[in-house]
Amino acid sequence: MKKAIIGKKVGMTQIFDENGKVIPVTVVEAGPCVVVQKKTVENDGYEAVQVGFSDLKPHKVNKPTAGHFAKADAAPKRHLKEFRLEDCASLNLGDLIKADVFAEGDIVDVCGTSKGKGFAGTIKRYGNASLKASHGTGPVGRHAGSMGAASDPSRIPKGKKMPGQMGNETVTIQNLTVVKVDAENNLIALRGAIPGPNGGIVTIANSVKKA
Template sequence: MQKGIIGKKLGMTQLFDENGKVVPVTIIEAGPCVVVQKKTVESDGYQAVQLGYGDISAKKVTKPAKGHFDKADVAPKKTLREFRIDDISGLAVGDIVKADAFAAGDHIDVVGISKGKGYAGTIKRFNGHRLRESHGTGPVSRHAGSNGSTSTPSRVFKGKKLPGHLGAERVTIQNLTVVKIDAENNLIAIKGAVPGAKGSVVTIHDSVKA
């Protein structure tokens, strides 16, 4: 990984490319982020930087967190994320990382928390098929069907696709493309959709498969 940043999803819109074709984009308010901590192989066993995003009142942070920010001599931040960057020599504690760290055409991965859909059945949750709407399957045709055999193994295997909570989990969308950068307003336009609701926090970093 060469670079990363924390941002906030503002919503979706559309842009036009040089051929006049519509490109659906998600707008991310990326940064400004501050380097709160540097981790090295000598001190931590691996190399990474910790970025902070979003100001927060000092009254709302715990004493350990306040000490962490005071050590770095930075104002308290609402969100902290760690990025394992290959070369951290160019970054120092207190440095500001902005949207212009990326450029149009970059391939990136975006990580966010998906929208919570509450309790859902197997059809909505796992795209399962319904049962026959004729004799013998009542009283509903949308339940999960058989959970397995009887005396052998006399249990339901782990991973069985059953009803449960849908969404509200960490999701990574890989190999998206940066369409446009607005460095003045710290905005990044990313082609396609990214996980999460409007206003949710996302992290952006170099694509691992580009």
């Protein structure tokens, strides 16, 4: 059964297992998320649920958006995501999805937005090599180098690694292990690192490609 939840990255820490081994973990404040809309095969051609996370002050939403949340008898939410869960039919408007949908040992994929690094050259962005930092190298020590052959094909090929925006893109980390679940405080500890800064919004779902 596919499970998913929206959460907020709290930060990284470490815990010890029963053998005293250190495990680096990322703590995520997962939910509670409320079901605010249901998609059905009859009306939409597929089954899914739209869930909301993180309360928003009522005066910060317009009337159509407020009416959307009122149908689910829920407070306005800051973040909305749609998930195609296998048990969509059993969920109703206003139902809560909490951190305890996952259990210790589950393998999950975490999707978030990576930290933005701004405009970066090819050395920082892709790990290209630079010229020797010595006399005579000139002002091109960190330039991208050759762009391609001059006579044929006489153009820059598609996919050429060029300077540009680095980071601030959707990143998915696959096959992370759920180390601990604190249902009372809506916290999930995941082994390893996940994308984005502390406070960033992430989604946690069952792994699609288990290692």
